[in-house]
Amino acid sequence: xxxxLPIKRMSKFFSEEDFDFNVQIxxxxxxxxxxxxxxxxxxxxESTDTDAVxxxxxxxxxxxxxxxxxxxxxxxxxxxxxxxxxxxVRYIEPGNMTVSVYxxxxxxxxxxxxxxxxIAYPETEDKVRYYTVSNDGKVTSDNRHNMFGFKPHYxxxxxxxxxxxxxxxx
Amino acid sequence: MxxxxxxxxxxxxxxxxxxxxxxxxxxKITQGDxxxxxxxLHDDLDLGMLDFVKKNFVVxxxxxxxxxxxxILTLQRWGEFxxxxxxxxxxxxxxxxxxxxxxxxxxxxxxxxSLQRTIPDRQQFHYATVPTxxxxxxxADIYKxxxxxxxxISYDITIVCTKFRDLNKFNQIILQKFTSxxxxxxxKGHYVPIVLDSIEDxxxxxxxxxxxxxxxxxxxxxxxxIDDEEFEVKPAVSRLFLMNxxxxxxxxxxxxxxxxxxxxxxxxxxxxxxTIFSVGETIGxxxxxxxxxxxxxxxxxxxxxxxxSKISFVEPPREGSNVTITYYKGRSSVFIDSHGNVRQxxxxxxxxxxGGLSFTTVNNIDSVISLDLNGLLLEEGSDFxxxxxxxxxxxxxxxxxxxxxxxxxx
Numbered sequence: 001x002x003x004x005l006p007i008k009r010m011s012k013f014f015s016e017e018d019f020d021f022n023v024q025i026x027x028x029x030x031x032x033x034x035x036x037x038x039x040x041x042x043x044x045x046e047s048t049d050t051d052a053v054x055x056x057x058x059x060x061x062x063x064x065x066x067x068x069x070x071x072x073x074x075x076x077x078x079x080x081x082x083x084x085x086x087x088x089v090r091y092i093e094p095g096n097m098t099v100s101v102y103x104x105x106x107x108x109x110x111x112x113x114x115x116x117x118x119i120a121y122p123e124t125e126d127k128v129r130y131y132t133v134s135n136d137g138k139v140t141s142d143n144r145h146n147m148f149g150f151k152p153h154y155x156x157x158x159x160x161x162x163x164x165x166x167x168x169x170x
Numbered sequence: 171m172x173x174x175x176x177x178x179x180x181x182x183x184x185x186x187x188x189x190x191x192x193x194x195x196x197x198k199i200t201q202g203d204x205x206x207x208x209x210x211l212h213d214d215l216d217l218g219m220l221d222f223v224k225k226n227f228v229v230x231x232x233x234x235x236x237x238x239x240x241x242i243l244t245l246q247r248w249g250e251f252x253x254x255x256x257x258x259x260x261x262x263x264x265x266x267x268x269x270x271x272x273x274x275x276x277x278x279x280x281x282x283x284s285l286q287r288t289i290p291d292r293q294q295f296h297y298a299t300v301p302t303x304x305x306x307x308x309x310a311d312i313y314k315x316x317x318x319x320x321x322x323i324s325y326d327i328t329i330v331c332t333k334f335r336d337l338n339k340f341n342q343i344i345l346q347k348f349t350s351x352x353x354x355x356x357x358k359g360h361y362v363p364i365v366l367d368s369i370e371d372x373x374x375x376x377x378x379x380x381x382x383x384x385x386x387x388x389x390x391x392x393x394x395x396i397d398d399e400e401f402e403v404k405p406a407v408s409r410l411f412l413m414n415x416x417x418x419x420x421x422x423x424x425x426x427x428x429x430x431x432x433x434x435x436x437x438x439x440x441x442x443x444x445t446i447f448s449v450g451e452t453i454g455x456x457x458x459x460x461x462x463x464x465x466x467x468x469x470x471x472x473x474x475x476x477x478x479s480k481i482s483f484v485e486p487p488r489e490g491s492n493v494t495i496t497y498y499k500g501r502s503s504v505f506i507d508s509h510g511n512v513r514q515x516x517x518x519x520x521x522x523x524x525g526g527l528s529f530t531t532v533n534n535i536d537s538v539i540s541l542d543l544n545g546l547l548l549e550e551g552s553d554f555x556x557x558x559x560x561x562x563x564x565x566x567x568x569x570x571x572x573x574x575x576x577x578x579x580x
Binding site: 051054056058059084085087088089090091092093094096127134135158160161162163164165166 | 231232239243245247250254259260261262263264265266267270272326328330332333334335377378379380381382384386
């Protein structure tokens with residue numbers, strides 16, 4: 001059994017109840033008012049057949065656990081005009097997606113978001129863009145992720161666009 | 171210990187195989203109907219490179235061939251779009267993986283060793299002599315072309331993919347193809363070498379961006395330009411006027427008569443000593459030889475070795491005599507008339523002993539070149555007629571014992 005250490009800092013001004021209350025208000029706004037939904041595809045690393053030497057997979061060969069819908073604050077960067085060769089074979093690179101998700105929400109769902117998992121974000125009714133997690137934001141020790149220095153309450157997850165040959169939700 | 175026996179005269183090529191192969195290559199180059207090679211310009215070489223890539227750089231990934239952008243990409247945006255739309259994703263981006271061929275715009279003077287040493291001034295060189303026929307006369311045209319211009323064209327063949335195994339396959343194909351540094355593409359029948367310069371990895375490895383491999387293979391095509399605008403076609407010399415001047419008073423005049431066949435008549439003025447007269451060129455067919463208009467009989471008054479240029483008299487003609495030699499020049503004793511028929515010349519002699527005035531020749535007479543009576547030329551129509559296929563009839567009665575010589579075509 002893991003050892004639990006009660007957090008008593010700033011107890012004159014801020015308590016566990018205050019923390020929960022603030023999180024509750026935030027979730028009500030995020031989940032209720034904004035209602036921004038995403039779908040998490042967690043890669044099943046056990047079932048996915050990988051290359052014996054390079055540990056790569058082919059198209060549509062990634063196995064994943066049942067997708068889970070979750071709420072988060074989404075920020076998508078503007079796309080960049082790029083080219084594979086200097087000035088030639090141009091492509092437009094969709095911006096990265098930054099997802100801010102309450103830790104308690106993930107705990108309620110009983111899931112974790114890991115490096116390499118895929119997240120679907122429905123841009124329109126008929127267009128879903130897939131991203132892969134490039135930073136799962138598990139380290140939340142910084143002040144920004146701590147509520148008044150009391151406890152971390154959310155994770156910032158950075159995702160980069162997944163290419164169709166890599167993952168397309170099938 | 172004895173020295174082991176060695177075979178030191180191994181014949182690698184049997185007979186005329188090399189010549190045959192050269193002719194085969196030449197036939198490929200001139201497989202058109204112009205006797206000349208087709209132009210080979212920048213775009214032809216680019217197409218040759220594209221064909222080479224499409225044919226040889228076939229990589230199959232996940233059961234599907236990695237698409238090769240079918241055209242050479244240039245600065246025009248729409249051109250790039252039209253060549254990538256069929257394998258682009260929902261964002262309009264070319265789907266990974268793919269292979270592209272990019273040519274560097276700057277084309278340099280060539281480094282192909284076989285073409286590097288150039289001859290200045292774009293001088294024209296003989297390429298072919300082509301027979302012509304204008305309806306009446308067989309002739310020839312001389313085709314001349316300058317030395318091809320050597321050029322080097324640089325290409326970047328780039329593979330963009332997401333799997334290491336695709337990189338391996340592509341790399342393997344190229345290394346196997348270019349084991350001996352170069353491979354060849356065919357441009358309008360010419361074998362053009364392509365050299366692998368370098369292989370570089372331009373993969374952008376970044377934590378916060380999309381990940382893919384970009385590998386660049388640099389090639390140089392050692393080509394050459396042949397421009398048909400520089401070709402030169404000129405008619406060959408079909409007639410020639412030659413004049414020779416002798417220091418001695420041995421006048422030598424040559425003139426050409428243009429008939430159905432080109433007959434050359436050469437006049438000499440004898441010095442009383444000279445017995446051998448040379449026309450300065452090969453006498454293909456000797457029609458007649460006269461001294462002051464009197465026909466001389468071959469083998470009796472003079473001798474001539476066939477296909478030589480000399481007439482040798484048994485006795486020197488008198489000083490001041492006019493020696494005339496009429497002949498058809500060439501290296502053969504046959505020629506082709508204006509209808510394309512092969513003709514030969516024959517001279518026959520008859521001794522008149524009275525009786526009939528008709529004389530029968532051995533061959534069918536096509537036309538009489540000359541008929542002489544005791545060396546004096548007679549005129550057709552008034553002095554004699556051709557009265558049959560092999561028959562000539564005199565219109566007057568000669569003295570008994572006269573000698574009649576008939577030179578005719580058959």
